Amino acid sequence: MMTSARYTFGGDEHLFVECSEEMSLEAFFKSLSMATGVRESKINGVTEICPANASFQVKFNPDIIKPDDILREVQKIEGAAEKAEPVLRTRIVEIPVFYNDPWTHETLMRFRERHQEPEGTDLDYAAKINGYSDVEGFIAAHHGSPWFVSMVGFVAGLPFMYQMVERQRQIEVPKYLRPRTDTPRLTVGHGGCFGAIYSVRGAGGYQMFGITPMPIFDASQTTSYLREFMVFFRPGDIVKFKPIDREEYEKTVDEVDNGRFSPKSRDVSFDLREFQKDIDGYNKTLEGLLHGH
Template sequence: MKTRYTYGGDEHIYVEMDDEMSLDAFFKSLSMSNAVREAKIEGVTEICPANASFQVRFDPDVIAPEAMMKKVQELEHKAEDAEQRLKTRIIEIPVYYQDPWTHETLMRFRERHQDPSGTDLDYAARINGFDSAEAFIEAHHAQPWFVSMVGFVAGLPFLYQLVERDKQLQVPKYLRPRTDTPKQTVGYGGCFSCVYSVRGAGGYQMFGVTPMPIFDPEQKQSYLRDFMVFFKPGDIVKWKPIDREEYDRILAEVEADTYVPRIAEVDFDLEAFNADMPGTNAKLMEALNVA
């Protein structure tokens, strides 16, 4: 991988570890962004990590852009020695696939879609070689996902499927973005799944909805009292398919502030994962069963 450095105006430096997402690139980006943070460079005001890159914001009245660039580049050796183990958590996220709300929305915007004749799931299944939407849904929730980035919209996670690259699901975004997406929609664009943290415009394919809030600026949910954003880079997600009855039950618990997400603390070892992906995934998901 060849690291690329670019300026973003007078106040930003953008560091790209690779031009495609991979767990190796993510870990190197995480290691280097942490090194920049730990260096406590005078003038740095914010460090924003992404899938395989990060951006540093700084005050040019405190440190010149050229000097800032040099200090960041001097830390690249930290990325070469990137730690490949991560203490993190695996989280079960309930998903009501083929729900009525995303279905109503996607039907309103069919003229913006690659295939106006079907649904988003029908299209995703067909282009990925599945015989049915149900078979695609099973592939979507069967293996865990890795949160590589949180952002773009406040609290929105980008999730990368923990399978071999040639088995990853891929679905393009809408030809033209929608002006509406239900809150907590589980979507898909490119190789990333996501959860829309708020209602609004969007271009990802819509597969279902979760009753579990992941962003709460008022911090009314007990599990969001410490911080309004639920997900963190490095989190691992296991989608759990649910029906309407379970959706309504969880939603009632959310409204009563009695809902507690299923979470287990785990160690993720990149070397072990690359050596045995099915075995590593099985151990990760088993941690939820004993939590």
């Protein structure tokens, strides 16, 4: 059972709603349902809603609605959200990943003095602390199950992804001891319980596992599948990683550059209760839908 949300005010214009102190699909569903409820209620004075992994923030105009009034309105929505069916209309998307690629490898080797175990690689470390005998087994576990996009942000278009397996099987890897000053664009990384894809090049502290040839953010909106909206991911997306080699990576980069690449995607209805009854079976069904089975 979910506990009641915790409400705190941020200055005069923000209400922060924390559904849980720890990440879970239940907490994500509640926060997403509440954020959607606030948006659909069209409360007079609300100017922005920002969803996160297990929480969300509401920005409001205190000249239009008083803090105590916005609090009461959102608390009503919490009650309705707790009774809502945990079913989400979303999509499952396939993301190609070149694991153990030369670009993230070169970068991680430049920053070994900031790492917990400088003598190895990020993949070596992640495999070891998650109980895998080798990197290949760890990589298979990483792409073997789908991931939920629970939040998009921090930098433009960056997805935070939560692995859809039992908690004891979830990959967990701490961030670097000190952040790097460089991370290649489109690096597939991991920090804590969250996977991520670096939408742009820049500083970062997540462990680096590979790279995708598929752009997920394009401010110019010239990428063929990002012309309508510059950000690819949205909260609730389900991601299935597909391992590729150097040849397929280069081929996909060429297809992207020439406007011929289109991400594989299928609309799906995700039912949290059915997922919890048989996690592996439900994941196989989702993957089958992605590939038209």
